[in-house]
Amino acid sequence: MEIATFETKCHCGYTFDLPELSDMSYGEFLYFDSSGNGARYLCAINNQTWEYISTIIDSELKDTSLTKGIIIRNTLGEIADKININTTYVQKGVCPKCNSFVNSNTEIKKGIMEVEEMSFKQFQKYTDSEKRRIVTEFIKL
Numbered sequence: 001m002e003i004a005t006f007e008t009k010c011h012c013g014y015t016f017d018l019p020e021l022s023d024m025s026y027g028e029f030l031y032f033d034s035s036g037n038g039a040r041y042l043c044a045i046n047n048q049t050w051e052y053i054s055t056i057i058d059s060e061l062k063d064t065s066l067t068k069g070i071i072i073r074n075t076l077g078e079i080a081d082k083i084n085i086n087t088t089y090v091q092k093g094v095c096p097k098c099n100s101f102v103n104s105n106t107e108i109k110k111g112i113m114e115v116e117e118m119s120f121k122q123f124q125k126y127t128d129s130e131k132r133r134i135v136t137e138f139i140k141l
C-alpha cells in the first residue's frame with residue numbers, strides 16, 4: 001500500500017519521513033513497530049481477522065460499548081506477525097532513532113512510502129480454542 005509521508009521531527013532532534021493516512025481513510029489504520037522498524041497498514045473492511053476478533057468480543061464482553069473498535073485495534077497490534085519477537089505494534093508514530101512516540105504532523109509532505117499490510121499468519125495457525133484464549137486474554141486487560 002502506497003502511503004504519503006510527512007516530515008516529522010522527534011524531540012531527540014532526529015528528522016525523518018513518517019507515513020500518515022488521510023482523514024478520508026475510513027476503516028484504515030497505520031501501526032508502527034515499537035522498536036522503530038517501520039509501519040504496517042491495516043484495512044478493517046472485509047478483514048477476516050478483524051471480524052473474528054469482533055465475534056469473540058461480542059460473546060465475551062457484556063459491555064459492548066464505544067471501546068470495542070479500540071479493543072479490536074489494540075488486539076490486532078498484539079497478534080500481528082512481528083518483525084522480531086519483542087516487538088509490538090502501536091498506533092502512534094515511533095522515532096527510528098530513539099523509539100519515542102512522535103506526534104503526527106501533516107504540514108510538510110515529503111513523498112510516498114510502500115507500507116506492507118499487517119499479516120496474521122502466526123495467529124491463523126492456532127486452533128479456534130487457542131485463538132479464543134489469546135484474544136480473551138487481551139480483551140480482559
Ligand SMILES: [Zn+2]
Nearest residue numbers: 010012095098
Ligand atoms: Zn527520537
